Amino acid sequence: MILCDCHNHSWFSFDGRGSIDEMCAGAWAAGVSIFALTEHYEFEDMDDATPYYLARHERRLKEMAEARHRWADRLELLCGIEMGQAHTHPEEARALANCGAFDVVIGSLHGIRPKRDIYRDFTYATLDECDMVYQQYFDEAMELIETGDIDVFGHFDYPLRMMRTCVPEASMLRWKDRMLPFLKALADSGIALEINTSGARRWQGRPGGEQWILEAYRSYGGKRIAVGSDAHRPADVGTGIEMAYRQLLSGGFDSVTVFRQRRPEQISIR
Numbered sequence: 001m002i003l004c005d006c007h008n009h010s011w012f013s014f015d016g017r018g019s020i021d022e023m024c025a026g027a028w029a030a031g032v033s034i035f036a037l038t039e040h041y042e043f044e045d046m047d048d049a050t051p052y053y054l055a056r057h058e059r060r061l062k063e064m065a066e067a068r069h070r071w072a073d074r075l076e077l078l079c080g081i082e083m084g085q086a087h088t089h090p091e092e093a094r095a096l097a098n099c100g101a102f103d104v105v106i107g108s109l110h111g112i113r114p115k116r117d118i119y120r121d122f123t124y125a126t127l128d129e130c131d132m133v134y135q136q137y138f139d140e141a142m143e144l145i146e147t148g149d150i151d152v153f154g155h156f157d158y159p160l161r162m163m164r165t166c167v168p169e170a171s172m173l174r175w176k177d178r179m180l181p182f183l184k185a186l187a188d189s190g191i192a193l194e195i196n197t198s199g200a201r202r203w204q205g206r207p208g209g210e211q212w213i214l215e216a217y218r219s220y221g222g223k224r225i226a227v228g229s230d231a232h233r234p235a236d237v238g239t240g241i242e243m244a245y246r247q248l249l250s251g252g253f254d255s256v257t258v259f260r261q262r263r264p265e266q267i268s269i270r
């Protein structure tokens with residue numbers, strides 16, 4: 001079985017805690033053989049993530065090329081970017097996505113308009129607030145799918161990470177009405193649905209690949225699933241990937257999608 005982990009951050013992200021080599025060593029130790037580093041680049045930047053990245057972009061590309069070579073007999077290292085809120089600056093985002101440096105472009109929402117950080121700018125004290133965040137989240141997600149030149153939609157369960165105290169269980173079912181059109185739009189667009197496995201080391205206790213989500217996406221003709229641990233330090237690389245594979249197999253998927261130079265390829269998970 002080939003373990004793919006296609007969403008990770010090294011210290012070339014403002015919040016990453018490992019060098020490229022240390023992250024590769026983490027991947028190698030976890031048995032990951034296709035490994036993407038997808039550093040943060042934010043539009044509507046709430047963390048100064050973008051100036052941090054831009055100051056290091058050239059150095060990063062150089063170190064990635066060296067590491068790709070150095071690790072070649074142990075794992076395949078892919079160079080990616082995680083763009084936050086790309087729909088707010090679609091032209092700039094398109095130019096970045098197509099600059100030629102990236103194997104994979106993840107589009108994520110870490111904030112919703114007007115420039116509100118999903119982690120920090122809400123209390124999630126009431127279900128009403130959770131519902132309000134997810135309503136707007138999916139509105140903006142639809143916009144991102146329409147306008148964004150992205151390969152993968154990252155962690156649809158990002159707000160859920162913060163909702164431990166107010167939602168009764170770790171499930172997206174509460175927002176099924178909003179989620180189904182989102183899954184259909186993703187399937188129609190060819191953008192891959194990411195099963196982010198960081199839920200396995202958070203309160204949710206498992207990756208986000210609920211059966212009803214996988215079945216709905218498949219029923220709409222969705223074929224592309226990306227998996228990523230969202231590791232920000234070496235020890236977290238690869239966590240939850242096998243669990244996600246089991247979810248996928250029981251949801252009727254026998255492969256995951258990996259992007260190389262932004263071209264999708266299916267990798268068997270059997």
Ligand SMILES: [Zn+2]
Nearest residue numbers: 009015040232
């Ligand atoms: Zn991060």
Ligand SMILES: [Zn+2]
Nearest residue numbers: 082108154155
């Ligand atoms: Zn993210």
